Amino acid sequence: MDRKELEGAVAPISSESLAQNTKAVYYIRSVTSTIFGVGAGILGLESYFGFLFYFAGTAYVSLLMFFILAKGKPAEFFTSPSYVWTGNAFTGLTSFVLTWTMLYGLVDA
Amino acid sequence: MTALSKFVTTISLLLLAHAGFSAYEFSHYLKHLTIKSNASLPADIIVETVVAIALFGLGQVIAAPTLQPVSFAKWAKQVEKEGNSPFAYLERRAGFVNIQQIRSDYKDSIKA
Known part of the structure; x- marks a missing residue:
């Protein structure tokens, strides 16, 4: 047995709570990225600035998740502690572009 | 979803809708009432949008169910x-x- 298997045998992981935590992060990422797109459209951002806006917003939400959702201890709730920062960071990108372009067009009278 | 998160989310969506309407009005005036057509968005609309988004993110993170320990x-x-x-x-x-x-x-x- 390699190291990882041994760790799993000594300190087993609850797959049920892992799935529940991952789902919570996924939901927050998808909903917030849609609203980030609305914001980027209202601000009339173009090209790279829109994507920068997305990543700034994602970083902000990651910060909130780290301190409020995971109470500063992501290792206790995820198998990889970086999941709070990088997990599902790109899943919202498509819905972001959708609402971004839609609001950009709507706001332009 | 707690009452606090509902309150924060509602406020943020209202702010966002207002900011969107203001941005629309601004571009409308720019096109029909002025000759200067390359003016940037007023600062208050920008601030309103950013505040709305920040509040929305906060509201969603508060609304999430409490995480279960993975051990x-x-x-x-x-x-x-x-x-x-x-x-x-x-x-x-x-x-x-x-x-x-x-x-x-x-x-x-x-x-x-």
């Missing part, structure tokens, strides 16, 4: 305290059944 030991302890242990069936095996208790309960139920 099986911690999770099982917590679940058992709540009364729905994944190992409850082990305590209902034949060897663990208190026959005398069940018999006296049965007698009482007949008498009643």
